[in-house]
Amino acid sequence: MEYNLRSPIRLEDIRKLRVGDIVYLSGIIVTARDQAHKRIVEDDIEPPISLENLAVFHAGPVVKIEDNRYHIVSIGPTTSMRMESYEADFIRKTRVKMIIGKGFMGDKTAQACRKYHSVVVMFPGGCGALGSNAVKRVLGVYWIELGIPEALWVLEVENLGPMLVTIDTTGQNMFNDHKSRLRNINEIINETFNSMHKILYSVK
Amino acid sequence: MVRVDVTSILVDFIRRIETRLPIDVKEALKRAYRENKDKTLDAVYHAMLSNISIAEEKGLPLCQDTGTLMFFIKAGIRSPHTASLKNKIVEAVRIATKTIPLRPNAVNPLTNNNSGNNIGRYVPWIHWDELVDNDVIEIGLYVAGGGSSFPGRAQVFKPSTGWENMVKLVFKVVAEYGVNACPPLVIGIGIGPTMEVAAILSKKALFRRIGERHDDERIARLEETLLEKLNKLEIGPQGLRGRNGILDVHIEYGYRHPATFAVGVSISCWALRRGVLVLYPSNEYRFLDYW
Numbered sequence: 001m002e003y004n005l006r007s008p009i010r011l012e013d014i015r016k017l018r019v020g021d022i023v024y025l026s027g028i029i030v031t032a033r034d035q036a037h038k039r040i041v042e043d044d045i046e047p048p049i050s051l052e053n054l055a056v057f058h059a060g061p062v063v064k065i066e067d068n069r070y071h072i073v074s075i076g077p078t079t080s081m082r083m084e085s086y087e088a089d090f091i092r093k094t095r096v097k098m099i100i101g102k103g104f105m106g107d108k109t110a111q112a113c114r115k116y117h118s119v120v121v122m123f124p125g126g127c128g129a130l131g132s133n134a135v136k137r138v139l140g141v142y143w144i145e146l147g148i149p150e151a152l153w154v155l156e157v158e159n160l161g162p163m164l165v166t167i168d169t170t171g172q173n174m175f176n177d178h179k180s181r182l183r184n185i186n187e188i189i190n191e192t193f194n195s196m197h198k199i200l201y202s203v204k
Numbered sequence: 205m206v207r208v209d210v211t212s213i214l215v216d217f218i219r220r221i222e223t224r225l226p227i228d229v230k231e232a233l234k235r236a237y238r239e240n241k242d243k244t245l246d247a248v249y250h251a252m253l254s255n256i257s258i259a260e261e262k263g264l265p266l267c268q269d270t271g272t273l274m275f276f277i278k279a280g281i282r283s284p285h286t287a288s289l290k291n292k293i294v295e296a297v298r299i300a301t302k303t304i305p306l307r308p309n310a311v312n313p314l315t316n317n318n319s320g321n322n323i324g325r326y327v328p329w330i331h332w333d334e335l336v337d338n339d340v341i342e343i344g345l346y347v348a349g350g351g352s353s354f355p356g357r358a359q360v361f362k363p364s365t366g367w368e369n370m371v372k373l374v375f376k377v378v379a380e381y382g383v384n385a386c387p388p389l390v391i392g393i394g395i396g397p398t399m400e401v402a403a404i405l406s407k408k409a410l411f412r413r414i415g416e417r418h419d420d421e422r423i424a425r426l427e428e429t430l431l432e433k434l435n436k437l438e439i440g441p442q443g444l445r446g447r448n449g450i451l452d453v454h455i456e457y458g459y460r461h462p463a464t465f466a467v468g469v470s471i472s473c474w475a476l477r478r479g480v481l482v483l484y485p486s487n488e489y490r491f492l493d494y495w
Contacts, residue, residue: 022247062268062307073305074259074268079351079384102351103384103443124251124442125351125386126475128268129259147318149307162247164444178443182379185437192371192433199425200367 004159008053009097017119017165019172024161028139028154029055029100033078035150036143037086040093048142049154051094058083058101060149062128063138070138072155074128077102080120088112104166104175114171121163134160210285213489214296214343217481218273219304221345222265225256226493228414229390229451229476236388236441236448248441252474263304267475270306271347273297273328276408282339284485289341290330297321297328309350331404339485344411344495347477352389355381358399358406358468366465370395371430377469378434378450383443386473388451390414391434394468395457402458402468409454410472411480411495418455427453441474 005013007027017023030051032040039045061075080101083090087105090096091112098118099105102125113119123131134157142152166174225233233256237249259266275293279286300306301322310324311317322328333344355377361369374393382389394405417424430453439449451474460466472478480492 020244022244060268060307062265062270062305064305074265074270074307076268078269079354081384102386122442122444124248124255126267126473127251127255129262129264129266130251130255131268132264133258147308147311147320149309149318162251164244164248178383178445181438181445185375185379188433188436189371189375191436192375192429193368195429195433196367196371196426199422199429 007055007098009055011117014097014117014119015169018168019165019174021165022161023121023163023165024159025055025098025163026158026160027156029057029157029160031057031059031061031151031153031155033058033060033150034082035146036152037083037090039143041086041089047094048152049140051096053095053097055098055100056096058099059131061132061153063148070141072132072135072138072153075131075135076128077123077125079103080105084109091116091118100163104173104178106175107173110167110171110173113167113169117169119165119169120167122166123161123163131160134158208487210483210487211292211296211299213481213483213487214292215300215303217343217345217479217491218296218300219263220491221347221477221479222270222304222306223263224260225266225475225477226479228494229474230256232414232451233388233474236451239448240446242446245441245444245446248444252441265304265306266477267349268307269349269351270309271349271477272309272353273322274346274348274407275328275330276333276344276346276411277330278334278336278342279332280338280340281335282337283341283483285341285483293328293330294323298323341483343481343483345479345481346407346410349473349475352385352471352473355385355471356403356469358403358466360399360464360466363460363463363465366460366467369465370467373467374430374469375434377471378439379437382437382439382449382471385471386475387439387443387449388441388474389449390451390472390476391430391453392470392472393453393455394470395455395460396466397459397461397464399466399468402466403470404468405456405458406468406470409456410470410476411478412454413494414452423455423457427455
């Protein structure tokens, strides 16, 4: 299924999403990556704006200042797995409804998503120009002292996507599907050895 | 051709690399899109190709991670630009960071302080690759993003099991870390006497055109074999399962030491941003998409 959602996100909207669905999001999103997660979770610092019912984007944008105003030049996701150790507590503390990132997240995050009715979605990595095309305005920036990539950028977006649901509010996690398919790796390596030996040792 | 100063040419070069993909990479992605049959993956490929068009039309960085800039230089010893090139590259990076703009990505490991201009100790990385007896300078630029640099590995093995361990290392890197490195991936493999030689060669391997095979018949067949077998992992675009998760495998080898077999593995994301600037004595220049 494909959905167009608005942020702040309503509970009934988030609950209908299932792993594999595609989402386009409009409304307010906030970027937060390594340092912001550490501050909120490990240092137990209250975020400067409420993230309740909003979407958080694991992203460090390229930013330009023009006429004393910030412009997002390029924005796309960073590897979400780096935030895995923080994310469950981050969700519990902030009650954020949607986490936008790259790659998959782990079981601890999936459990938090089930408990607090949140989802994790994947924005295609490397699509920074596509991402900035969806940004309408920079509404604000906090914690700029962490540097441009690590600051909290509050953005208004329109049809940010496509984003694929990888963890839904039932706690189902697409990552488990990914892990299971790597079981036959040794078989493929042995096949490669056989082909390689023919190439290396049969040719004189 | 209008003559411009070298620093401006370098800024233009950086802009070109950051905002448009080399033709061979674009073609490889389009082919992967054509061969795909899955509807979800179609959306992902479509997003990538739209991203490429938007970046090119608007002159925006393709990816928000504008990387660590790595320059590989083949310098003609009779070129009038050789002596001043390093300073001009640093100056060009400073200007490009402001004007394109690029994301500031140079962080002091001791203080975590971001320099703000992509300049710092050893950064941008400038590798004087070769001195040749002519008056032309070729400057290769590779943009090393964080996600695809993270899986980079180099290790030294016993020669008796060198080739097997090379295969194992490549599979380990791709299977464990490939998903977060933004597949479809291009894999560079280096072989040599020591780990830094192997590592440098693995990065240089990424400068070869996608689809082009090594001159040595055996290496060429090994590249094809690895490409086919690695795709059996079915990593797919963005790790979402499917064929064509690996666009190509390139191996560069140097002679090894009798007692060592060093292997380096460099991974590139689908947004393989590389190119070559060929600079003539008169300040005339041209751009190449690959070496």
